[in-house]
Amino acid sequence: MGKALIIGCGGVAGVVIHKCCQNSDVFEEIMIASRTKSKCDAIKEQLEGRTPTKIRTAKVDADNVDELCALIDEYKPDIVMNIALPYQDLTIMDACLKCGVNYMDTANYEPEDTDDPAWRAIYEKRCREAGFTAYFDYSWQWAYKEKFEKAGLTALLGSGFDPGVTQAYCAYAQKHLFDQIDTIDILDCNGGDHGYPFATNFNPEINLREVSAPGSYWEDGHWVEIPAMSIKREYDFDQVGRKDMYLLHHEEIESLAKNIPNVKRIRFFMTFGQSYLTHMKCLENVGMLSTTPIEFEGHQIVPIQFLKALLPDPATLGPRTKGKTNIGCIFTGKKDGKEKTAYIYNVCDHEACYREVGSQAISYTTGVPAMIGAAMLMTGKWSKPGVYTVEEFDPDPYMEALNKWGLPWQVNGNPVLVD
Amino acid sequence: MGKALIIGCGGVAGVVIHKCCQNSDVFEEIMIASRTKSKCDAIKEQLEGRTPTKIRTAKVDADNVDELCALIDEYKPDIVMNIALPYQDLTIMDACLKCGVNYMDTANYEPEDTDDPAWRAIYEKRCREAGFTAYFDYSWQWAYKEKFEKAGLTALLGSGFDPGVTQAYCAYAQKHLFDQIDTIDILDCNGGDHGYPFATNFNPEINLREVSAPGSYWEDGHWVEIPAMSIKREYDFDQVGRKDMYLLHHEEIESLAKNIPNVKRIRFFMTFGQSYLTHMKCLENVGMLSTTPIEFEGHQIVPIQFLKALLPDPATLGPRTKGKTNIGCIFTGKKDGKEKTAYIYNVCDHEACYREVGSQAISYTTGVPAMIGAAMLMTGKWSKPGVYTVEEFDPDPYMEALNKWGLPWQVNGNPVLVD
Numbered sequence: 001m002g003k004a005l006i007i008g009c010g011g012v013a014g015v016v017i018h019k020c021c022q023n024s025d026v027f028e029e030i031m032i033a034s035r036t037k038s039k040c041d042a043i044k045e046q047l048e049g050r051t052p053t054k055i056r057t058a059k060v061d062a063d064n065v066d067e068l069c070a071l072i073d074e075y076k077p078d079i080v081m082n083i084a085l086p087y088q089d090l091t092i093m094d095a096c097l098k099c100g101v102n103y104m105d106t107a108n109y110e111p112e113d114t115d116d117p118a119w120r121a122i123y124e125k126r127c128r129e130a131g132f133t134a135y136f137d138y139s140w141q142w143a144y145k146e147k148f149e150k151a152g153l154t155a156l157l158g159s160g161f162d163p164g165v166t167q168a169y170c171a172y173a174q175k176h177l178f179d180q181i182d183t184i185d186i187l188d189c190n191g192g193d194h195g196y197p198f199a200t201n202f203n204p205e206i207n208l209r210e211v212s213a214p215g216s217y218w219e220d221g222h223w224v225e226i227p228a229m230s231i232k233r234e235y236d237f238d239q240v241g242r243k244d245m246y247l248l249h250h251e252e253i254e255s256l257a258k259n260i261p262n263v264k265r266i267r268f269f270m271t272f273g274q275s276y277l278t279h280m281k282c283l284e285n286v287g288m289l290s291t292t293p294i295e296f297e298g299h300q301i302v303p304i305q306f307l308k309a310l311l312p313d314p315a316t317l318g319p320r321t322k323g324k325t326n327i328g329c330i331f332t333g334k335k336d337g338k339e340k341t342a343y344i345y346n347v348c349d350h351e352a353c354y355r356e357v358g359s360q361a362i363s364y365t366t367g368v369p370a371m372i373g374a375a376m377l378m379t380g381k382w383s384k385p386g387v388y389t390v391e392e393f394d395p396d397p398y399m400e401a402l403n404k405w406g407l408p409w410q411v412n413g414n415p416v417l418v419d
Numbered sequence: 420m421g422k423a424l425i426i427g428c429g430g431v432a433g434v435v436i437h438k439c440c441q442n443s444d445v446f447e448e449i450m451i452a453s454r455t456k457s458k459c460d461a462i463k464e465q466l467e468g469r470t471p472t473k474i475r476t477a478k479v480d481a482d483n484v485d486e487l488c489a490l491i492d493e494y495k496p497d498i499v500m501n502i503a504l505p506y507q508d509l510t511i512m513d514a515c516l517k518c519g520v521n522y523m524d525t526a527n528y529e530p531e532d533t534d535d536p537a538w539r540a541i542y543e544k545r546c547r548e549a550g551f552t553a554y555f556d557y558s559w560q561w562a563y564k565e566k567f568e569k570a571g572l573t574a575l576l577g578s579g580f581d582p583g584v585t586q587a588y589c590a591y592a593q594k595h596l597f598d599q600i601d602t603i604d605i606l607d608c609n610g611g612d613h614g615y616p617f618a619t620n621f622n623p624e625i626n627l628r629e630v631s632a633p634g635s636y637w638e639d640g641h642w643v644e645i646p647a648m649s650i651k652r653e654y655d656f657d658q659v660g661r662k663d664m665y666l667l668h669h670e671e672i673e674s675l676a677k678n679i680p681n682v683k684r685i686r687f688f689m690t691f692g693q694s695y696l697t698h699m700k701c702l703e704n705v706g707m708l709s710t711t712p713i714e715f716e717g718h719q720i721v722p723i724q725f726l727k728a729l730l731p732d733p734a735t736l737g738p739r740t741k742g743k744t745n746i747g748c749i750f751t752g753k754k755d756g757k758e759k760t761a762y763i764y765n766v767c768d769h770e771a772c773y774r775e776v777g778s779q780a781i782s783y784t785t786g787v788p789a790m791i792g793a794a795m796l797m798t799g800k801w802s803k804p805g806v807y808t809v810e811e812f813d814p815d816p817y818m819e820a821l822n823k824w825g826l827p828w829q830v831n832g833n834p835v836l837v838d
Contacts (some may be wrong), residue, residue: 282701
């Protein structure tokens with residue numbers, strides 16, 4: 001069918017690459033490009049001969065539009081898949097516009113250096129304008145809408161699990177299950193256990209931000225902001241069991257509030273274990289989570305970077321992690337004039353993921369929907385010029401692909417609601 | 420009366436110097452010597468003109484016997500007061516022997532580089548021989564006994580609060596309150612609050628050692644070793660209130676077991692708050708308490724040293740600390756054929772100490788007995804050639820001095836016992 005340029009070579013990219021190679025009818029050729037070509041070569045070597053997909057690799061600095069364009073012009077992909085950090089979203093979108101190629105990513109843009117006062121001022125202003133305090137919002141990327149429309153190109157934003165699959169669940173519920181969705185609760189539960197007293201699944205800076213940023217939810221047409229971790233619920237998750245979960249701000253709430261007509265309330269909850277939170281709090285108390293460098297033995301050391309060096313490498317967690325994730329959406333609303341509830345969710349097993357692609361469920365649940373989102377664009381099942389989030393497309397082929405490619409979902413028509 | 424050479428210029432030394440200057444009849448002249456002469460000069464400047472005591476300062480490397488001897492020969496003190504780290508005890512004792520001058524310290528010797536496998540092997544062997552696992556024991560310094568006897572010099576070991584005052588309490592109880600002491604429980608309670616979520620009163624390495632080393636107590640003629648922090652009791656301390664306390668190994672148990680005839684059991688308990696322990700545990704879990712350097716950005720960084728740089732400087736805790744310490748000994752035994760109990764203890768107020776000498780109670784309760792111990796030797800109230808701990812001398816003048824110099828004690832004849 002076509003060619004995809006995959007930018008990034010971390011844990012999620014590893015899953016994306018495995019999945020593209022499983023789906024060779026669509027991904028006839030892929031190019032893996034990152035700052036460190038040797039990492040790309042290592043994956044290529046691992047997969048070559050086990051897939052009909054032709055694999056090439058390249059070195060690219062995703063911060064550099066000219067370098068990206070040179071690579072795109074040479075390789076001529078049908079889509080650029082941005083599986084790198086969200087800091088590079090805008091430069092990669094710029095390169096796609098310049099070279100006339102479709103774009104997709106898994107998480108919305110945020111400025112890299114939020115400790116730089118100049119950047120922070122800009123992004124805090126944007127957040128204030130959006131009506132909530134978060135370190136990321138869609139405004140940066142929605143600003144590209146007209147440019148993509150004029151260029152006749154599609155940019156698909158946030159096709160991971162959450163954001164991504166959760167929005168497909170919403171679009172599916174809107175299309176098939178409800179006439180009117182009143183409330184959406186997105187529940188993200190990781191019941192995995194890596195056996196370490198403390199470790200983070202990805203960059204500890206991002207974990208820290210999750211637990212220290214104010215929470216917010218959408219209600220009656222506006223944002224309600226709450227102190228960090230101040231709304232806690234216990235929920236009994238299918239195949240995982242009882243877990244504490246906390247209300248967080250999460251990016252897909254912003255787009256769902258625009259795209260689900262007359263929705264009254266949207267909340268996002270994520271599970272955190274008490275031990276994890278205690279470690280985060282203690283590390284914060286002693287200053288280990290600070291991003292401000294301190295002078296130590298003549299060197300400038302950033303405490304959270306040093307912590308990162310001490311903690312187990314997230315890449316080593318995969319083979320150790322047992323248990324399951326359970327992520328989904330609980331809906332309330334009306335159908336044929338009657339009150340109705342529904343819960344769409346996926347349960348994913350860490351060890352099964354690791355056996356299949358060498359990554360545990362956290363990377364797997366993000367990487368599979370990234371491949372599927374790209375496939376939607378490459379096959380023309382999703383096609384309209386502009387910048388869109390997942391719920392703005394027909395959910396049916398995406399939902400079908402989830403079942404086919406390893407993230408089967410189920411619908412519980414009578415779920416326990418979150419109070 | 421005479422001249423004292425004070426080696427060290429940290430928090431405890433600051434108290435010692437203040438107290439010597441209050442006791443100018445005995446300490447007519449003092450010399451303050453440390454690696455950093457400017458720190459000595461700063462204290463001198465602060466006190467000069469406010470005391471009849473003549474103050475001099477000098478730079479000295481306490482690891483260097485020749486340098487110490489040059490200073491002693493020039494100044495000709497009546498006593499050398501070792502208020503530096505316990506790592507220098509042996510070199511200073513060597514210098515005292517060489518120059519013919521009395522010696523005293525506040526904590527028994529331990530080798531500095533316990534991470535060095537060669538050193539560790541030596542000191543673990545010594546500990547095994549002593550019958551318990553601790554990072555310090557008296558054997559190093561007791562080995563000097565004969566040399567000091569032959570030289571006609573006195574070395575007074577461990578004249579701080581615990582060790583030190585607690586042993587004077589034992590000697591006092593033995594002399595005045597009991598015919599036979601059966602059990603001694605030493606209770607060290609710090610009810611102070613510095614207002615930080617986490618900070619250490621001195622080197623975090625020493626704090627760590629306290630909570631991670633196996634505990635041990637003396638019973639029926641031998642050591643009983645227990646896992647770290649595995650014996651916990653709650654006790655209601657006079658003027659402080661209820662606190663959790665844990666059984667630790669502590670150095671004075673070793674000498675008391677030899678010097679209190681037929682004692683059946685000696686235990687040491689120290690209070691730790693739950694929040695303090697949780698922070699220590701979390702920091703340990705992530706590797707921040709490790710003394711093994713890791714490679715970080717091209718530098719070798721020792722995690723616990725980096726942590727130390729992050730934590731509030733212990734010197735800044737003084738002005739912030741409120742509350743009291745309560746340290747003492749509970750005795751059971753017999754007097755005139757009858758069962759008897761007694762509790763001798765001191766309560767010390769952090770803020771009152773700070774007002775008086777610019778240090779809170781942790782330094783105050785160590786520094787005052789150091790001055791008193793030195794005064795005992797300088798006045799000849801305590802005088803016998805050899806190496807001795809506090810309980811081996813007549814307690815009466817020492818106990819009287821405690822009341823006079825800021826650490827008044829009281830006796831409760833009917834205390835609640837520790838089960």
